Every structure is written in structure tokens, then in C-alpha cells.
Amino acid sequence: MSRNSKLLNIVRMRCPKCHQGTFFEGHPYQLTRIGLVKVSCSHCGLKYELEPGFFQGSYYVSYALAVALFVALWILKSLFLPNLNYLTTLISMVIALLVLAPLLFAFSKVIWIHLFVHYDSSTQK
Numbered sequence: 613m614s615r616n617s618k619l620l621n622i623v624r625m626r627c628p629k630c631h632q633g634t635f636f637e638g639h640p641y642q643l644t645r646i647g648l649v650k651v652s653c654s655h656c657g658l659k660y661e662l663e664p665g666f667f668q669g670s671y672y673v674s675y676a677l678a679v680a681l682f683v684a685l686w687i688l689k690s691l692f693l694p695n696l697n698y699l700t701t702l703i704s705m706v707i708a709l710l711v712l713a714p715l716l717f718a719f720s721k722v723i724w725i726h727l728f729v730h731y732d733s734s735t736q737k
């Protein structure tokens with residue numbers, strides 16, 4: 613995977629334009645700073661909130677990630693624990709969603725901005 617790969621830099625939670633600057637104020641599980649996006653990139657100066665309310669669109673991505681998580685868990689349950697009852701399955705999925713919620717929230721914002729801002733090689737110094 614190339615160092616400038618969009619997928620790699622989504623996973624690394626880096627600036628979509630330069631792939632160098634960090635995107636969040638802290639770690640996704642640092643609960644006092646959960647989901648706080650920096651104002652701008654420390655490397656290239658890109659202002660992350662492209663317009664007022666820009667990250668509200670990331671809710672669609674967050675929903676899609678949650679559905680993908682549920683589908684993946686359902687497939688795993690069907691393969692490895694086919695006799696698990698529905699209530700236990702539902703409770704397990706809700707617990708998984710609660711544990712992974714900060715990560716899904718962070719990834720939804722990173723994916724959202726990566727949809728609109730593309731890599732610019734001229735930002736490399």
C-alpha cells in the first residue's frame with residue numbers, strides 16, 4: 613500500500629490534503645476530547661471545517677459504518693455461534709457498538725473529509 617494511499621491515511625487519521633498533519637485533537641478514546649477536530653492542519657494549513665456544519669454529513673458515514681459492523685458481527689455469529697439466541701446476539705451487538713462508538717465516530721469524520729479533499733503533492737516540503 614502506497615504511503616499516499618487514501619485508505620492508509622484514513623486509518624492513520626491524517627490530513628486529506630498533505631497526509632502529514634494529524635486530524636484530531638486527541639485519541640478517539642480520550643473521552644474529554646472525543647471527536648474534536650483540529651481547526652486546521654499543522655503541516656499544510658488546510659482548514660478542516662470546509663463550511664459551517666460540514667461534519668454533519670459524516671453522520672451518514674457513521675450510520676453506514678454501524679450497519680457494516682452489525683452485518684459483520686451477524687456473519688461471524690452465524691459462522692461460529694449458530695445456536696446463539698437472538699437476545700444474546702442483540703446484547704452482544706449493542707455492547708460492541710458502544711465499545712467501538714468513539715472509533716466509528718472518528719472514522720466517519722475522517723472518511724467524510726477524505727471524500728471532499730484530495731491529496732496535493734505540492735504540499736510536500
Ligand SMILES: [Zn+2]
Pocket residue numbers: 627628629630631632633653654655656657658
Ligand atoms: Zn495537511
